[in-house]
Amino acid sequence: MLYNTYLSQLSVADRLALIRLLVDQTISAEDPALQITKLYDVMDFAGVGQSNAMEVDAQVYVNSLRSEWE
Numbered sequence: 792m793l794y795n796t797y798l799s800q801l802s803v804a805d806r807l808a809l810i811r812l813l814v815d816q817t818i819s820a821e822d823p824a825l826q827i828t829k830l831y832d833v834m835d836f837a838g839v840g841q842s843n844a845m846e847v848d849a850q851v852y853v854n855s856l857r858s859e860w861e
Contacts, residue, residue: 798806 798809801809
């Protein structure tokens with residue numbers, strides 16, 4: 792009844808905003824274990840593999856990885 796009377800008249804963008812608001816408020820109001828945490832920032836990976844890339848030719852490295860699979 793609530794949906795048919797009020798919510799169905801909202802635009803898709805407004806319904807999505809409402810869903811986002813409800814989820815955010817529900818999670819923050821409940822168990823802290825339910826709160827979504829960001830695992831990594833893309834900048835956490837800056838420089839990863841840099842030393843390897845400088846020392847070994849890319850094709851040689853790929854070939855060595857493929858030989859490990861066999």
